[in-house]
Amino acid sequence: MAPFTVREREQIARANASGRRPVVFVHGLWLLADSWDRWREFFEEQGYVTLAPAWPREPETVEEAVGTPRVAAGAGIDEVVAHMLAVVEALSAAPAVVGHSFGALLAQRVAGEGVASVTVAIASVPFRGVTHVPLAMVRNAASVVGEAVTGRSVAPSFERFVAEWANAVPENEASELFHTFIVPASGVPLLQAVTANVNPFSGARVDTRNHERGPLLLIAGTEDVIATPAVQNAIFALQGANPSLTELVEIPGRGHSLTIDHGWRGVAEIALAFVRERATRPPV
Numbered sequence: 468m469a470p471f472t473v474r475e476r477e478q479i480a481r482a483n484a485s486g487r488r489p490v491v492f493v494h495g496l497w498l499l500a501d502s503w504d505r506w507r508e509f510f511e512e513q514g515y516v517t518l519a520p521a522w523p524r525e526p527e528t529v530e531e532a533v534g535t536p537r538v539a540a541g542a543g544i545d546e547v548v549a550h551m552l553a554v555v556e557a558l559s560a561a562p563a564v565v566g567h568s569f570g571a572l573l574a575q576r577v578a579g580e581g582v583a584s585v586t587v588a589i590a591s592v593p594f595r596g597v598t599h600v601p602l603a604m605v606r607n608a609a610s611v612v613g614e615a616v617t618g619r620s621v622a623p624s625f626e627r628f629v630a631e632w633a634n635a636v637p638e639n640e641a642s643e644l645f646h647t648f649i650v651p652a653s654g655v656p657l658l659q660a661v662t663a664n665v666n667p668f669s670g671a672r673v674d675t676r677n678h679e680r681g682p683l684l685l686i687a688g689t690e691d692v693i694a695t696p697a698v699q700n701a702i703f704a705l706q707g708a709n710p711s712l713t714e715l716v717e718i719p720g721r722g723h724s725l726t727i728d729h730g731w732r733g734v735a736e737i738a739l740a741f742v743r744e745r746a747t748r749p750p751v
Contacts, residue, residue: 474500474527475554478518483559487516488584488746491558493551493577495568495592496652497622499525499532502727506565509735513743515563520554522547522652532620532650542653544569544660544670548576555582563742567726568592568694569656572671575706581679585746587738588702589686590694590723595663595672597701620651635690635722640729648727675705682712682745686737688721712745 471479482489490510492503500519507517523542526532551573555562561584566574571591578586593599623631625645633641656670663671674680683706687699696717703715716737718725725734 471554471557472521472527475518475520478520479554479557482516482518482562483557485516487514488742489558489560489562490515490517490742491551491555491562491564491577492517492519493564493566493570493573494519494522495566495570495573496656497649498567498727499527499529499648499650501527502648505731506726506735509732510739513739515742518554518558518562520551523550526650529648529650533622543655544572544576547656548573548670551577552580552582560584563587563746565589565738565742566591568723569660571694572660572673575673575675575683578680578683579674579677581677581681583681585682585684585742586680587684587686587741589726589734589738590688590691591685591699591702592660592694593663593671593698593701594660595669596675596705597698598664599695599697599701621654622649622651631693632723633728634692635688635720636724636728641724644724644727673705675709678710680709680711681747682741683709683714684738684741684745685713685715686725686734687715687717688723688725689717689719690722691725693723711747714741 494500494502500521503519510517523546563585564574564577564583565587567589569592571588572594574586574588577583628645629641633644659669660671663669685699685703687696689696706713
């Protein structure tokens with residue numbers, strides 16, 4: 468398990484001293500923890516205390532991540548889950564957990580351990596049991612096979628980012644998002660996700676049946692070509708077997724960039740309403 472960073476230790480201590488409901492934000496590939504900054508401010512204004520843990524060995528800034536592309540290479544899903552669980556277990560109250568993309572898969576892994584009070588999974592990538600794997604994910608996975616040889620992290624090209632993340636926003640906004648947020652990341656999780664149904668050791672698996680999972684909201688963008696509506700409906704079918712509440716909301720006209728683009732606040736409001744209404748454990 469990766470040690471906590473100074474920033475994570477400070478966030479944990481602040482959350483435990485606050486007496487407020489903690490909300491843990493989990494990012495996915497090609498983003499950093501600070502991609503949640505606007506969400507954190509919004510939730511804090513509503514009375515919550517928030518944390519945004521980094522992935523193991525993740526640089527803290529975009530500049531550092533772009534300049535040192537070998538740093539985060541090789542991190543797999545199980546390693547990241549172990550780190551997120553350690554953060555959650557260090558909290559004095561069961562948190563709400565909000566994740567996007569691979570972060571949504573991680574959030575569901577955490578929820579499957581029975582340690583979350585409520586979970587929001589936004590544009591989740593598929594995991595074991597979801598038989599539909601979008602072509603965009605397969606293409607991305609094929610492009611990172613060489614990471615094992617080069618020892619480097621990988622990032623999408625601007626053209627691929629526009630086609631697969633920012634297909635529902637104007638190109639000038641896509642350019643701003645790309646240069647503001649996108650960084651190299653480990654390609655291992657991609658390979659684990661696309662092989663989840665044939666690789667018994669893949670970390671892309673979720674315990675969907677734990678009775679202590681708590682309420683779960685899935686959020687999908689109708690124009691998402693990575694975490695497609697078909698994938699979200701398949702996840703909903705699997706998670707719907709859980710006795711805890713499972714809901715799915717589709718947002719028209721939104722793509723995979725829905726947590727960082729101009730419409731982020733509308734998505735955050737949906738997530739906030741669910742957290743506020745469905746959290747199952749007291750904050751202290």
